[in-house]
Amino acid sequence: MEEEKETLKSRKVITIGIVSELTGLSVRRIRYYEERKLIFPERTKQGSRKFSFSDVEALMDIANKIEDGVQTHEIRREMARRERGLTDREVRDQMLKGQLRAHFGETRS
Known part of the structure; x- marks a missing residue:
């Protein structure tokens, strides 16, 4: 049903x-x-x-x-994240990590 x-x-x-x-x-x-x-x-x-x-x-x-x-490109990005199965918390964590890396000049390892 x-x-x-x-x-x-x-x-x-x-x-x-x-x-x-x-x-x-x-x-x-x-x-x-x-x-x-x-x-x-x-x-x-x-x-x-x-x-x-x-x-x-x-x-x-x-x-x-x-x-x-909210801008259309942000909505599209959110839709892609949902498709990949990321939770809001995971998205927030990724954003915070990216901001910290940018602030402290760290590169991805």
Whole structure:
């Protein structure tokens, strides 16, 4: 049952116009997020974009982060970290180590 829910949630069946209505984002803004490689809609043979409910959730999350001042490249970096399976704590630890190395002029060993 859970697997079926995830399949329905991830099916790319929603047009960009409907996504715009659901999210309150303009079609232009949605296309911009796609250009910035933050979302990855499928394309039909005719070239129309198709989104999933997971994509809609991701767009809302992206829009909230942008509103909070987060840059698109930072969002993309966070997405890559999540894909690699790093926890927030691990990411924070890596950032602190990098800052310490930069401050004290240490090189990686």
